[in-house]
Amino acid sequence: MTLGQKIRELRERNQMLQRELASKLEVGDGYLSKIERDQKILKREHLKTLSIIFKCPLKELEALWIATKIYDIVKYEETGLEALRVAEEQINYNKTYAKI
Amino acid sequence: MTLGQKIRELRERNQMLQRELASKLEVGDGYLSKIERDQKILKREHLKTLSIIFKCPLKELEALWIATKIYDIVKYEETGLEALRVAEEQINYNKTYAKI
DNA sequence: TATATTTGACCTAATTAAGTCAAGTCAATA
DNA sequence: TATTGACTTGACTTAATTAGGTCAAATATA
Numbered sequence: 030m031t032l033g034q035k036i037r038e039l040r041e042r043n044q045m046l047q048r049e050l051a052s053k054l055e056v057g058d059g060y061l062s063k064i065e066r067d068q069k070i071l072k073r074e075h076l077k078t079l080s081i082i083f084k085c086p087l088k089e090l091e092a093l094w095i096a097t098k099i100y101d102i103v104k105y106e107e108t109g110l111e112a113l114r115v116a117e118e119q120i121n122y123n124k125t126y127a128k129i
Numbered sequence: 130m131t132l133g134q135k136i137r138e139l140r141e142r143n144q145m146l147q148r149e150l151a152s153k154l155e156v157g158d159g160y161l162s163k164i165e166r167d168q169k170i171l172k173r174e175h176l177k178t179l180s181i182i183f184k185c186p187l188k189e190l191e192a193l194w195i196a197t198k199i200y201d202i203v204k205y206e207e208t209g210l211e212a213l214r215v216a217e218e219q220i221n222y223n224k225t226y227a228k229i
Numbered sequence: 230t231a232t233a234t235t236t237g238a239c240c241t242a243a244t245t246a247a248g249t250c251a252a253g254t255c256a257a258t259a
Numbered sequence: 260t261a262t263t264g265a266c267t268t269g270a271c272t273t274a275a276t277t278a279g280g281t282c283a284a285a286t287a288t289a
């Protein structure tokens with residue numbers, strides 16, 4: 030599940046048109062179309078609006094938003110999964126030693 | 130292990146000074162210092178040079194390089210690990226269905 | 230045909246990349 | 260203790276990329 034898929038799902042479940050949601054987010058509908066297809070990524074602040082409109086946990090949307098950014102980095106990488114594993118290791122390391 | 134740590138390790142194992150390695154990479158030594166401390170990230174092309182100088186597998190350096198980029202995204206995120214998991218799911222999904 | 234969505238081309242503003250350089254720190258040493 | 264050599268840091272720069280869109284035309288879809 031990508032963020033775009035999630036947004037479309039939420040929108041359709043609420044029988045909302047792209048035009049309507051776009052206007053609530055104050056963006057053009059062409060742009061929303063691209064967001065739902067993960068061709069563009071929206072501003073993080075928009076997530077709050079979405080979570081309110083659709084009564085959906087913000088944390089969930091944020092995890093998808095971050096994941097999309099990560100995916101953008103690794104999607105064409107052969108070693109993508111391996112890199113993910115290394116990154117996880119780095120997170121856990123810094124959690125343990127609180128180096129930040 | 131981060132890319133910076135790896136580079137420093139390789140450099141020291143080969144008893145090379147920052148100044149020397151920096152000159153091989155054709156960058157300033159201040160810059161290399163930052164790279165070894167993961168304050169800056171070097172150009173991907175430099176990885177090839179490093180792999181030749183230190184006879185180290187390029188793939189390994191690349192995985193670290195990508196991981197560092199990912200880590201930069203999630204390091205301050207509460208939901209970092211969760212997002213990583215979601216990204217992995219997205220990779221596996223697209224591998225399976227070859228949507229790219 | 231009308232309505233909804235997608236696409237491509239385009240744009241500007243903001244951010245990140247990819248550094249430099251000089252001053253400062255830190256440890257060993259003459 | 261003053262000096263030296265290795266490294267670090269902060270402030271700065273410029274070039275490239277990405278963010279965050281718009282709009283009109285093309286395409287579904289009912």
